[in-house]
Amino acid sequence: MNGQAWLLLLDGAWTTLWISGTAIAIGVVLGLGVALLRMARIPFLDQLLVVYVSLARATPLVTLVLFIFLSAPTLGLNLDRNTAAILALTLNTAAFNAEVWRAAFLSFSREQREAALACGMTDRLFFRRIMLPQMVTTSLPGLVNEMSFIIKSSPAIAVIGIVDLTRVTNRITAVTYEPLPPILAAGLLYMLIVGVLIKLQAIAERKANRLAM
Amino acid sequence: MSDVPAVRIERLSKSFGGVEVLRDIELTVNKGEVVSVLGSSGSGKSTLLRCINWLEEPDRGSIHIAGQRIGIDASGRKMRNKELAALRARTGMVFQGFNLWPHLTVLHNVMESPVQVKGMRKDEARRIALELLEKVGMVEKADAYPYTLSGGQKQRVAIARALAMSPEVILFDEPTSALDPERVGEVLQVMKNLSAEGYTMIVVTHEMEFARAVSDQVVFLEKGLLIEKSDPETFFTNPASERVRRFLELA
Numbered sequence: 089m090n091g092q093a094w095l096l097l098l099d100g101a102w103t104t105l106w107i108s109g110t111a112i113a114i115g116v117v118l119g120l121g122v123a124l125l126r127m128a129r130i131p132f133l134d135q136l137l138v139v140y141v142s143l144a145r146a147t148p149l150v151t152l153v154l155f156i157f158l159s160a161p162t163l164g165l166n167l168d169r170n171t172a173a174i175l176a177l178t179l180n181t182a183a184f185n186a187e188v189w190r191a192a193f194l195s196f197s198r199e200q201r202e203a204a205l206a207c208g209m210t211d212r213l214f215f216r217r218i219m220l221p222q223m224v225t226t227s228l229p230g231l232v233n234e235m236s237f238i239i240k241s242s243p244a245i246a247v248i249g250i251v252d253l254t255r256v257t258n259r260i261t262a263v264t265y266e267p268l269p270p271i272l273a274a275g276l277l278y279m280l281i282v283g284v285l286i287k288l289q290a291i292a293e294r295k296a297n298r299l300a301m
Numbered sequence: 302m303s304d305v306p307a308v309r310i311e312r313l314s315k316s317f318g319g320v321e322v323l324r325d326i327e328l329t330v331n332k333g334e335v336v337s338v339l340g341s342s343g344s345g346k347s348t349l350l351r352c353i354n355w356l357e358e359p360d361r362g363s364i365h366i367a368g369q370r371i372g373i374d375a376s377g378r379k380m381r382n383k384e385l386a387a388l389r390a391r392t393g394m395v396f397q398g399f400n401l402w403p404h405l406t407v408l409h410n411v412m413e414s415p416v417q418v419k420g421m422r423k424d425e426a427r428r429i430a431l432e433l434l435e436k437v438g439m440v441e442k443a444d445a446y447p448y449t450l451s452g453g454q455k456q457r458v459a460i461a462r463a464l465a466m467s468p469e470v471i472l473f474d475e476p477t478s479a480l481d482p483e484r485v486g487e488v489l490q491v492m493k494n495l496s497a498e499g500y501t502m503i504v505v506t507h508e509m510e511f512a513r514a515v516s517d518q519v520v521f522l523e524k525g526l527l528i529e530k531s532d533p534e535t536f537f538t539n540p541a542s543e544r545v546r547r548f549l550e551l552a
Contacts, residue, residue: 203400203459206354207414207466208390210382217417222404298446299403 089269093260097270100256101277107170107250108242111177112235118178119185119231126186127193137186144183149244152176157248173245181238188230192223222299228292236285240278253277305368307332307470307501308353313362315348315525322348324525326362330470330518333499337512337533340522341548346505349522350472353503354392355385366391367469390418393463393471397478399455401447401462407434408443411461418466426465433461437491453484457491464500471495473504509552513537521545 126137144152156179157172167175196219204214243254251259257270264270306329313326322345330336338346351357353364355372364371371388374380380388401410411430415421421429434440437457447455456476463471473492477485489511496502496515506512512519512533519536521529521544529536529545540546 197400199396199398199400200402202356203394203396203402203462205356205386205389206392206394206472207462208386208418209414210386213417217413218402218404222402225404298448 100253104253108239114178115181118182122186123189141183149241184234192227232289236282309365315359322525334517335496335502336518337516338505344522345525391469393468395473395476397475399459411465437461452480453487456488470501
């Protein structure tokens with residue numbers, strides 16, 4: 089592989105990173121929002137969210153990417169490839185994240201809330217200062233795990249013509265007729281990205297253990 | 302006004318699902334007094350304590366904290382969360398299970414409410430928190446996280462946290478029941494010191510010696526009724542009720 093091929097690979101890696109990264113950033117917050125709304129048990133909305141979470145978790149990513157990209161014009165939406173890809177990844181990862189957040193909610197101890205109220209805190213203050221920081225810590229291992237999943241599933245976005253880190257290897261092979269070097273290099277780059285996340289997860293787990301008393 | 306009692310409870314009643322756990326409780330706690338609440342489990346002791354700061358909402362009756370009614374406002378309506386929180390801030394509570402916030406260090410557990418609820422400046426809150434931790438013998442653990450502490454140490458931090466809001470009264474809900482026997486003494490010692498310093502305390506406990514040595518009043522609950530209220534000497538040597546006499550024989 090020459091320098092040109094490496095530049096193409098890095099370009100593909102960047103595409104994978106920014107599209108997944110955007111979906112992850114929105115998906116973490118959206119997942120928290122879904123979990124919060126579900127904890128509020130608002131009739132009808134709650135059922136709607138259950139359907140969303142089940143559907144999004146059950147649909148293969150490739151199918152979801154295709155569906156969003158192809159159905160958007162019918163719905164009168166003008167989505168470019170990248171927006172469609174980000175939307176699909178976000179809808180998928182947010183559903184998984186919502187379950188991680190919800191587990192953190194459900195396992196939170198009532199006693200800490202009582203201690204906060206007894207000290208004169210309002211429920212809002214309790215949520216912001218006591219509950220949310222701990223939920224972030226306990227959810228982080230699960231959230232980071234989901235982040236590396238979504239990065240590893242992101243080649244699905246190639247189905248609508250986005251040249252990501254996996255797709256770009258085909259392009260390089262088309263010129264060099266040597267498929268092995270680019271795919272090995274791509275594998276290395278995936279390992280680097282996911283390796284950083286796994287490191288982050290280890291740190292998150294160590295921090296989460298502090299909360300288990 | 303020194304003659305306004307720290308806590309005044311009148312005709313307090315509370316039921317859970319049709320079962321009456323408190324009935325027409327009357328109790329006045331003056332400033333600087335220590336009141337021990339005794340009774341077998343299920344007698345309503347903890348519920349009484351939790352009604353005082355409205356963690357449980359009473360069905361009937363009234364509770365005044367330093368002259369101010371908690372839970373119901375002047376026009377007879379239920380207080381909104383904010384007003385309720387402001388009144389709760391005038392009481393402190395120490396729980397059987399400590400209930401420290403595990404993501405904060407010892408120092409920050411104590412500083413959190415003064416800073417967030419009262420809007421106290423951080424350096425001021427830190428100074429006060431360190432003083433209080435000194436008082437409960439935990440100042441050298443100021444930067445430790447709760448998970449590194451023993452039960453007795455956690456409870457002493459929880460006491461400092463309750464003191465940090467300068468409450469009119471501190472409510473202790475079986476503060477030594479979850480502790481190893483050898484840790485009970487250190488917590489009781491802190492509570493004795495507080496009473497000597499003039500803090501107003503209501504203590505739900507099974508520690509008879511503590512109740513006898515430290516209390517100004519001892520009350521006894523049985524099936525939601527307050528059946529005995531007297532000074533500790535009378536309570537332990539010559540109680541009016543037969544039920545208390547039997548309780549003391551078994552204790």
